Amino acid sequence: MIPAPFEYHAPKSLEEALRLLDRHGDEAKLLAGGHSLLPMMKLRLAAPRFVIDLGRLKGLDYIREEQGMIAIGAMTTHAEIENSSLLRAKCPLLSETAAAIGDVQVRNRGTLGGSLAHADPAADYPASILALEAQMTMNSSMGVRAVDAAEFFLDMLTTQLRPGEILTEIRVPALGKGTGAAYCKLSQPASGYAVVGVAARVTLAAGKLAQIAVGVTGVGPKAYRAVNVEDALRGKKASEKLLAEAARHAARGVEALADLHASAGYRSEMAAVFTRRALERAVARAAGTKA
Amino acid sequence: MATATKYIGKPLKRKEDPRLIHGLAHYVDDLVLAGMLHAGFVRSPHAHALIKFVDTSKAQSAPGVVAVLTAEDVRGQIGAVPCAAVLPDMKAAPRPVLATGRVRFVGEAVAVVIASDRYALRDALDLVDVDYESLTPVVDPEKAISKGAPVLHEPSPDNVAYRWELEGGDIKKAFKQADKVIRQRILNQRLVPVAMEPRGVLAEYKPGEKTLTVWSSTQIPHLLKTQLAAMLGAPEHSVRVITPEVGGGFGSKLNVYPEEAVIAHLAMRLGRPVKWVETRRENFLCTIHGRDQIGDVEAAVTKDGVLLGVKWRIVADLGAYYQLLTPLIPTLTGLMLAGCYKVPAIRIEIIGALTNKMSTDAYRGAGRPEATYYIERLMDLIAAELKKDPAEIRRKNFPQPKDFPYATPTGVTYDSANYQKSLDLALQKSGYAKLRKEQAKLRKQGRYLGIGLSTYVEICAMGPSSAMPAGGWESATVRVEPTGKVTILTGASPHGQGQETSFAQMGAEILGLTPDDVHVVHGDTAAVPYGIGTFGSRGTAVGGTAAYKSLIKLRDKLAQIAGHLMGEDPQKLVFGDGRIWSKSAGNKSIGLIEAIGAAYVAKTLPPGMEPGLDATTFFEPSNFTFPFGAHVCVVEIDAETGDVRLLKYVAVDDCGNVLNPLLVEGQVHGGIVQAVGQAMFEEAVYDEHGQLITGELMDYALPRAGALPWMETHRTVTPSPVNPLGVKGVGEAGTIGATPAIINAVVDALAPFGVRHVDMPAKRERIWKLMHEAPPRRAPRAPAKAAARRQAGRRAK
């Protein structure tokens, strides 16, 4: 399992990384945790001539609170997100999602930025990033821009990131009182990736579902917001029946993927089941009835 | 054996573990020789194709490349891959070490590239240009043997490798007398063994000494040595095979592979050491697979559930070529199809089918898990049909303990057993009666608990030479060194079974030493007398017996010497604490080292006695052994997803006497886990083009720790009469006993849905479909839910 020859660069600063990226254009690949890129290189499904390692670069690995939001550097590992006391207190959905990724080794190496930039249709984070309406910050030598999560994922393995851009920061809201969120996942038995992963975030006000966001991963070619589910719930009083009925819309209009581990029909059905489970759990957490 | 023991039967920790845990052990990949070259294989991407042209020129001239060879270049210099199986009317399907004119499965080696380092090698592999003309592949074994299918090998125009038939008792009468006939098709899917360490070969030829040394990750060093000598035309006395640490085999390394011969040939041809280490993808594609049978059963039973007769028709997918034992494995299924039951009449037809896939061969259990799965599924089908408890049906058909040795209509004789006892213990330990009550209660709540039983018997300790293709004995030499240390050289080739520990326990017990004083050597044909190897749960029962007999020979010799020195009757001496004691006269003793010294210094030996302390035994067993047991598995199925959760597992195994219960438990645990793999997760899937679509661990699901239940292990002990240790063997029992217990539990859980059979692996979608196609019969709450979900599904589509 040996990759094709490549030239390795380990820039010390973001500026240097961006310069290298500009210089080598299409022939370069950024290396974060390497847990998606390196297997592809070893199988020779990817053969970049230049590998630009973000691992030596300082200042992209942080989790901090800024004006009611939590800012996370792109190079923050899954393990750091899983164990961050700040996230656990203020945005536990992300920690819960990180804990569902792979195994300890994968979580120790893989990064939030790498996972989002890679945009595997079965990756876990995208569901939660969508449900949290996160903001993605991207730097290039031309400057900085930010897009909403809903605009970030374009297609299978394709995002808003343009050549020459580095995803640098992900901002998620601190979840207040009355808000609950949950990530529920059906794992693929071999890879551990999501056959279906659903993140739900709900805010209860006066006993009604005031705000609601549901992100679904694993089902279609890209993660998506289950707007039909959200519409069926918004402004209504949460009940077991309502949640179950709304959850049935989870895969509506989505062309579900099919593989050895789940047919398209089964995936759609499981989208409904796991949407209901995530909603139930999120509502219970919002109401403070269950952890 | 002695009643009160100091080491035998004790749970000693494995002597081999520290070096493995500390990373100090050496596998083939860890070995480095001066001037070593690296080899890699260009493999066919086609399941079936003609090779029109191989252009090696680009690769030849690539940096670091030493040579590129195709079949043309080794023509007449390396013999075909050997097959030891001989069956009546078996057609030839020989495999050349490099594909010659035609490829017959994806992964078949077409060319070999040799380079100075692994990087240059990997790049050069892509530069070999092979021009193929693709042929229609045949992937499904039943289609392969039907009219008009593409033909793989000229000698078998119908792709039938052989038909193996067996009949015992009056089958016609049985079916005439039957109250009921039960039929079912039962599949045994193809599996990939996935040893943690893939295969690897390193070979070195010394032209001056004319010696060829081959390090290979194999279970059969001696047989490999003989076969390599034959394949290469090399004098066998100049060939030495060494197995360094072997990181798991499960039967997949009980073979002789093309790569072993090619690498050895290259070392001789190039005059430099050459190494090849298999990648995981290669391991999936071109190391043997296991199972892959389609079984059709028809059983004649009375209304009380007594078996009158069974007809089996089995189509076994052999793959494209014969490896060492490929054709033989399905016949082991045949031998064990009576299970642990009285089957008055049986008819078996096994058809070996050739397909464009990797060869199947021995994989943990090798034919017996298939047999046990069939018959144990059948017992549950009978119980379900007659609405009787599966335990009752089994008990009704067991032979009695007094019936042993018990001859089956398939022509084997079970050595000893008490099936009633192991079943009773399993039912008691699992709380079977309570579980049934719990199940009934939960069903009313729309929860689906399943309880599965399996009572198995297997054939082990392979075996008497009369029944084995290449000898069934095993050898051991024991040497007591002048300093009092003991070396046991065994012809068995342990690779994870722990015999470095259990044989040392035996040595310590018999000679009155400690296990640290005893060192076990295996896997070097220059050091160890000829042996057969480790497979078929034979290491202890056959190899251990050889070691035991050699140990006894030396103990007797030492007793003679000590008796002579002490003026005592040798018969009245006992060994312990490093000394030899007289039973008769007070506390009189001499140090063991004094007797050993006498043997080597040879001045005070009894008259006529040869000096030295070295004894060899070639032990020939009189029969196989037949371990047995009863397993109980409890599952719960998530009705919304079809996910099967294993809640509890109770295993009662009887492997006769036990040398080290820790090792036995380890084997049982590992075996159960591999059975969980087959029952719930694993399947090697080839698509219609013959591409292996589960060719890596991202798609081929192995059982993970999180999916496993607490495993409770218990034992009954019925010593085997066929060896003096009374041991039976336990290497495969778990795999054999557990698969049907798990599936029987799954089917039992689904009984309210009218389900009578589920094929392996019990994947969640498969189960979910079964539950949602037929709403449960008795559970009142679930149908509405199920209907709602079906509607949701329709909307979603």
Ligand SMILES: Cc1cc2nc3c(=O)[nH]c(=O)nc-3n(C[C@H](O)[C@H](O)[C@H](O)COP(=O)(O)OP(=O)(O)OC[C@H]3O[C@@H](n4cnc5c(N)ncnc54)[C@H](O)[C@@H]3O)c2cc1C
């Ligand atoms: C055995 C195994 C199991 C796994 N299981 C799961 C699972 O259950 N769920 C799950 O979600 N994932 C799983 N993964 C994937 C894992 O989470 C990866 O770590 C992750 O998807 C990619 O992150 P990385 O940091 O390793 O990125 P890399 O592999 O280094 O990079 C991935 C891609 O993103 C690009 N990239 C990386 N960082 C940036 C950046 N800052 N800006 C722009 N582009 C960038 C790279 O150029 C590359 O194309 C698994 C991986 C393995 C090996």
